[in-house]
Amino acid sequence: xxxxxxxxxxxxxxxxxxxxxxxxxxxxxxxxxxxxxxxxxxxxxxxxxxxxxxxxxxxxxxxxxxxxxxxxxxxxxxxxxxxxxxxxxxxxxxxxxxxxxxxxxxxxxxxxxxxxxxxxxxx
Numbered sequence: 304x305x306x307x308x309x310x311x312x313x314x315x316x317x318x319x320x321x322x323x324x325x326x327x328x329x330x331x332x333x334x335x336x337x338x339x340x341x342x343x344x345x346x347x348x349x350x351x352x353x354x355x356x357x358x359x360x361x362x363x364x365x366x367x368x369x370x371x372x373x374x375x376x377x378x379x380x381x382x383x384x385x386x387x388x389x390x391x392x393x394x395x396x397x398x399x400x401x402x403x404x405x406x407x408x409x410x411x412x413x414x415x416x417x418x419x420x421x422x423x424x425x426x
Contacts, residue, residue: 305329305415307399312420315389319424323384325399325417331356334401337382339373340410341395341422348398350408354382362406367393391426 311323327334338353352373353362361373372385382399397420400413407413 305331305334305401307401307415307417309397309399309417309420312397312422314423314425317389317391317424317426319389320385320387321389321422323386323397323399323420323422325382325384327380327382327401331380333403334415335403336401336406337375338400338402338406338408338413339382339384339397340400341393341397342419343392343395346395348410350410351397352384353406353408355406360406386422389422389424391424394422394424396421 306328308326315321334356336353336355339351340348341351342348351364352371354373354375358375370388374383399417401415402413
């Protein structure tokens with residue numbers, strides 16, 4: 304089993320920045336990819352960004368490319384999502400997820416989930 308705990312959400316003005324963290328514990332050797340999803344009210348959970356556990360590959364949704372950066376601290380088993388130039392449409396609950404095989408942008412294909420952290424961007 305893998306446990307994921309997110310932190311770092313909050314309220315920020317448009318144009319501001321936040322950094323989300325996702326700390327992994329348990330059987331982390333089984334993780335191949337770590338992914339951030341988000342879900343706004345009334346909408347489906349959508350892919351935001353992903354990072355292979357080895358750190359060699361990163362992926363971004365077009366909507367966040369150039370504004371968000373995903374990274375990893377090996378020593379802390381933690382993945383970060385640095386979010387800059389935030390927009391009101393970035394408001395959502397952000398979740399980190401993990402799976403033992405290659406990237407999928409479908410939330411239904413992830414076995415491990417964190418509890419989510421709220422990000423609210425005021426305009």
